[in-house]
Amino acid sequence: MNHTTQPNIKAVLFDWDMTLGAALGNISSVERTAALLRHVGLNYSMEAIEAARAQRQARIEQGQLPGPLAPQTKEGLIVYYQQLLALLDHPQPSADLGEQVYNAYAHLAFVFYPDTLPTFRALAAQGVPLGIITNHSPAIRPVIEAELGAFVSPETILISGELDLYKPEPAIFRQAASRLQIPIEHCLYVGDNLEVDALGAITAGYGLGLWCDRSAQPAPENLPDGVHRITDLEQVIPYVVDGKR
Known part of the structure; x- marks a missing residue:
């Protein structure tokens, strides 16, 4: 794989649903x-x-x-x-x-994808600040805190229903970077929705937006500047640890 220098990423934020796992697991x-x-x-x-x-x-x-x-x-x-x-x-x-x-x-019972916890463990082991931004009801907070509390602090879990802010609005991405106390251009966001997640983060000023595409479909020929496609969450790790793609 060719390696190209990327922005100096210091923090990673994730979408929740259909990025880290799915309600009731692998069903239609x-x-x-x-x-x-x-x-x-x-x-x-x-x-x-x-x-x-x-x-x-x-x-x-x-x-x-x-x-x-x-x-x-x-x-x-x-x-x-x-x-x-x-x-x-x-x-x-x-x-x-x-x-x-x-x-x-x-x-509904939430089931992580197999790559989720290994990715969080690897990033946490490197001391990378982590956060969650999700368009969800406030009722999801205890679930996220119970499942990811070892890696993500409560104040860096941003839930749209609590804030009345929704991706892809820039304000919710910017508030998340501010809570992490990391300059926004050094933040990376990962989500399963190209427009709402990856492009939304870039529009807000994030250094990178990673589109986690688990569809097994061919990759599109062109993506917006600053947006990269991954197919597995563990592919996030080199962007932070090595600063490379």
């Missing part, structure tokens, strides 16, 4: 949605959920429903669950029910 997103709805007492088949999701996408693309397709904010996700439940013919897809589903997501 439809299975996860079905389990989430069951968690709040709503029983729908995966076939019905898949059909409702397809209908929602089609109606958004046709301008019949407000988007976005993949909301990041609490308000957007509540609307998403309301839309989904309406398409599932729920009799009362209220905002209160949508919020109940939104909050329940944090209570």
Whole structure:
């Protein structure tokens, strides 16, 4: 692998969901949605959920429903669950029910990917300051603190639902760098979403944005300046320890 000099990275921050692991582990997103709805007492088949999701996408693309397709904010996700439940013919897809589903997501058992804890151990052994920035409800905090408290201090776990700031807004990335007391240009952010995570971090001023792409799809030919693609979290380590790619 060719090595090119990178910015002097001194701190690493990570997304949580679908970057470090997944709710209920290695299952499909439809299975996860079905389990989430069951968690709040709503029983729908995966076939019905898949059909409702397809209908929602089609109606958004046709301008019949407000988007976005993949909301990041609490308000957007509540609307998403309301839309989904309406398409599932729920009799009362209220905002209160949508919020109940939104909050329940944090209570699904979280399963780390195999590369997560080895990566955190390696970075912590080098004394690298670590942080988490996640678009999530406040209910996820005790989970993150219980699972990663040995590596990440509570004040460097930034949760959108606590701050009313959401990636890719620059403010949440900048606040995280400030809490770590590291100049923002010496921070690196890792996430599974190219636009929201990697590009969002670069736009906020981070030295690097790493897109953790576990899709097994061919790499795109071009990525924005400052954004690199990795396929395994342990590929983060050389960016910090060696300062090289």
